[in-house]
Amino acid sequence: MDFVTSILTITIRAGTSLTIATIGEIFTERTGILNLGVEGIMLMGALSAFTAVFYSHSIMLGILVAMVIGGLLALIHAFLTTTMRANQVVSGLSITLFGTGFSSFLGQRLGPESNNFRLVGLRAERILPFAPKWAKDIPILSAFLNQDIITYLVYLLIPLAWFFLYKTRPGLWLRSVGEDPYTADAMGIDVTKTRYFYTIIGGMLIALGGAHLSLSYTPGWSENITGGRGWIVIALVIFSMWNPARAVWGSLLFGGINAVQFRLQASGTSIPANFLNMLPYIGTIIVLVAITWWEALSKKVGAPAALGSSYMREEK
Amino acid sequence: MRFVFEKRKATSISALILVPLISFAVSLCLTALLLTIFGADPLKTYSAMAIGAFGSLHGFAETLVKAIPLMMTGLGVAIAFQLKFWNIGAEGQLTLGGVAAAGVALFLEQYLPGPFLLVGALLGGLLAGALWAGIPAILKTSLNVDETLVTLMMNYIAILFSEYLYYGPWRDPKGYGFPGSRMFSSNAWLPRIVGRAHIGILIALFVALVLWFILRRTRWGFELQIIGASQQAARYQGVAVERNIVLAITLSGALCGLAGAFEVTGISHRLQQGLSIGYGYTAIIVAWMSQLNPLVIPFVAVALAALSVGGDQVQMIMGLPAAMGTVMQGLILFPMLAGSLFTEYRLLAVKDNKSNLPG
Numbered sequence: 001m002d003f004v005t006s007i008l009t010i011t012i013r014a015g016t017s018l019t020i021a022t023i024g025e026i027f028t029e030r031t032g033i034l035n036l037g038v039e040g041i042m043l044m045g046a047l048s049a050f051t052a053v054f055y056s057h058s059i060m061l062g063i064l065v066a067m068v069i070g071g072l073l074a075l076i077h078a079f080l081t082t083t084m085r086a087n088q089v090v091s092g093l094s095i096t097l098f099g100t101g102f103s104s105f106l107g108q109r110l111g112p113e114s115n116n117f118r119l120v121g122l123r124a125e126r127i128l129p130f131a132p133k134w135a136k137d138i139p140i141l142s143a144f145l146n147q148d149i150i151t152y153l154v155y156l157l158i159p160l161a162w163f164f165l166y167k168t169r170p171g172l173w174l175r176s177v178g179e180d181p182y183t184a185d186a187m188g189i190d191v192t193k194t195r196y197f198y199t200i201i202g203g204m205l206i207a208l209g210g211a212h213l214s215l216s217y218t219p220g221w222s223e224n225i226t227g228g229r230g231w232i233v234i235a236l237v238i239f240s241m242w243n244p245a246r247a248v249w250g251s252l253l254f255g256g257i258n259a260v261q262f263r264l265q266a267s268g269t270s271i272p273a274n275f276l277n278m279l280p281y282i283g284t285i286i287v288l289v290a291i292t293w294w295e296a297l298s299k300k301v302g303a304p305a306a307l308g309s310s311y312m313r314e315e316k
Numbered sequence: 317m318r319f320v321f322e323k324r325k326a327t328s329i330s331a332l333i334l335v336p337l338i339s340f341a342v343s344l345c346l347t348a349l350l351l352t353i354f355g356a357d358p359l360k361t362y363s364a365m366a367i368g369a370f371g372s373l374h375g376f377a378e379t380l381v382k383a384i385p386l387m388m389t390g391l392g393v394a395i396a397f398q399l400k401f402w403n404i405g406a407e408g409q410l411t412l413g414g415v416a417a418a419g420v421a422l423f424l425e426q427y428l429p430g431p432f433l434l435v436g437a438l439l440g441g442l443l444a445g446a447l448w449a450g451i452p453a454i455l456k457t458s459l460n461v462d463e464t465l466v467t468l469m470m471n472y473i474a475i476l477f478s479e480y481l482y483y484g485p486w487r488d489p490k491g492y493g494f495p496g497s498r499m500f501s502s503n504a505w506l507p508r509i510v511g512r513a514h515i516g517i518l519i520a521l522f523v524a525l526v527l528w529f530i531l532r533r534t535r536w537g538f539e540l541q542i543i544g545a546s547q548q549a550a551r552y553q554g555v556a557v558e559r560n561i562v563l564a565i566t567l568s569g570a571l572c573g574l575a576g577a578f579e580v581t582g583i584s585h586r587l588q589q590g591l592s593i594g595y596g597y598t599a600i601i602v603a604w605m606s607q608l609n610p611l612v613i614p615f616v617a618v619a620l621a622a623l624s625v626g627g628d629q630v631q632m633i634m635g636l637p638a639a640m641g642t643v644m645q646g647l648i649l650f651p652m653l654a655g656s657l658f659t660e661y662r663l664l665a666v667k668d669n670k671s672n673l674p675g
Contacts, residue, residue: 036464076650079654080650080653080654084653084654084656084657085321085657085661086654086656086657087653087656089402089464090600090649090653091653093404093600094601094646094649094650094653097597097598097600097601097642097645097646097649098643098646098647098649098650099646100642100646101639101642101643101645101646102639102643102646104637104639104642105637105639105640105642105643108637108639109354109637228468228469228472231465231468231469234464234465235462235465235469238462238465272480272484274476274477274480274483274484275476275480277476278473278476278477281469281470281472281473282469282473284465284469285465285466285469285470288461288462288465288466289455289459289461292459292460292461293459296460312321
């Protein structure tokens with residue numbers, strides 16, 4: 001039981017950044033905007049959060065800075081795809097390319113002089129897990145209740161996001177913009193404003209996911225700290241069929257793959273580390289194929305109908 | 317008075333040329349701002365970059381060295397993007413192409429005499445890239461699996477596999493622990509022209525010409541254009557959509573795989589770290605800046621290669637991170653994307669007259 005609990009603890013810890021970012025991306029895609037900039041925004045979130053905490057010693061400020069930066073990057077995407085009607089795929093890719101390059105540049109520039117202006121190898125305050133006393137000895141449950149504050153917030157965020165999307169009027173408006181912007185417009189919903197708003201909210205949540213990496217999961221800054229997590233998030237959105245309540249299963253699955261990978265490596269298996277490291281990527285492809293196949297068989301479509309297309313009011 | 321966008325009947329030629337140039341200028345200005353913030357003199361930095369990339373024969377040869385893989389992968393990506401197949405797996409296709417070429421060069425020496433070893437290595441790279449791209453193409457056409465994610469995940473798999481080989485079974489036992497294979501026999505070396513720049517540049521230019529001809533002047537190219545515009549329209553016209561997509565994406569991967577084969581046979585002469593350094597991602601910028609036109613790709617590839625060589629120079633001379641070149645490349649795309657609106661639409665001022673409104 002101890003073994004299961006410890007695996008589950010790591011799984012949840014690893015899955016936290018994935019879950020937050022997945023929910024952020026679900027909000028964005030539900031309005032019809034595909035944001036492939038997740039990887040770049042997560043990197044910039046991780047970098048800015050760590051830098052801010054390193055200099056200010058305030059975790060709150062670090063999280064705030066990360067979310068502002070994430071919102072700004074998402075704003076660029078919203079402006080390019082909504083106002084300038086640029087191709088959403090290429091715009092998102094540009095955000096990722098830019099975020100990857102810029103975070104690497106800043107990581108060699110923002111550090112203190114004593115560290116040769118680098119951020120790599122520095123230590124700062126981190127978000128620590130804490131557990132309520134009464135839950136310490138209960139197997140399984142103690143895994144859920146031995147986490148940091150961001151994970152506890154995610155426990156709240158999942159039902160709230162689901163409730164907002166499916167049970168409130170603004171949630172309905174948001175979904176209708178992604179399904180049929182022309183009808184939404186006719187109903188009096190401001191399509192452009194809605195898309196801007198939720199793309200920015202999405203960017204803020206995605207950056208918060210990045211901040212969780214550099215402040216808690218793998219504390220500190222290293223180049224490419226996300227290691228493709230941003231892309232796994234895009235897969236998780238598809239896996240969850242654009243429903244925040246299901247986002248948690250995918251995140252746990254991939255968090256679990258991470259945890260198993262750690263465990264196997266620690267136990268000194270004969271499988272080369274490189275093949276173990278392939279697991280999350282192979283897992284993503286398998287899951288993606290399975291979910292697409294299942295969608296085709298059950299004739300269910302999870303994707304918002306207008307996903308990826310820009311809205312031209314003049315071209316009804 | 318208010319402004320509306322009206323769709324142009326034909327894409328504007330002047331916008332087609334002006335937009336990339338203005339984007340480049342905007343990127344220079346934004347980066348200058350960034351440099352100033354970090355206390356570096358932008359003019360000094362830019363002149364150091366330009367001298368580094370074009371100021372000497374050695375510098376120019378190095379620019380070509382980086383331009384060759386950018387041209388090949390840029391051409392590969394352009395074919396895929398033409399079909400709206402978002403292949404971002406050029407990096408993995410290049411890496412696996414390099415691995416396959418190295419495999420042929422290292423282990424088939426006794427079966428392939430003389431120049432056949434080189435030809436075999438290049439063909440090996442080409443095939444590996446084609447196969448690696450074929451998997452997402454088949455998944456897309458048969459099951460409609462999202463190709464963006466599959467191609468990207470396959471990058472990570474290919475890179476980890478190549479690392480496994482040169483850290484593990486292919487590692488040179490006499491290499492003093494250096495992560496890399498032993499050197500290929502000189503039969504598998506791609507001839508060089510100047511400095512490290514090899515004849516891959518000529519092959520890349522030739523491929524650009526042929527590809528332009530295929531895409532713009534043949535029936536098959538025309539079919540691909542219809543598929544790119546609308547798969548439904550293509551089906552009505554009796555075009556075999558699925559088969560054409562798989563063929564075109566395999567070709568796209570083959571070019572990226574060949575780029576990898578060029579890298580190992582032309583530059584490193586062994587499989588080692590540094591094969592996968594982001595050419596496959598920069599290729600997306602190359603293809604998009606060239607507006608997917610194969611004849612424009614070589615020029616854009618040289619320009620972006622110059623930014624990267626210049627970035628290395630600036631790191632050596634002025635101590636600025638080489639990643640600055642990458643930042644500049646990224647900054648070109650934003651104005652480029654914003655400007656693409658003007659190639660297809662034109663801004664019109666209309667009088668806000670209530671009688672114009674319907675109903």
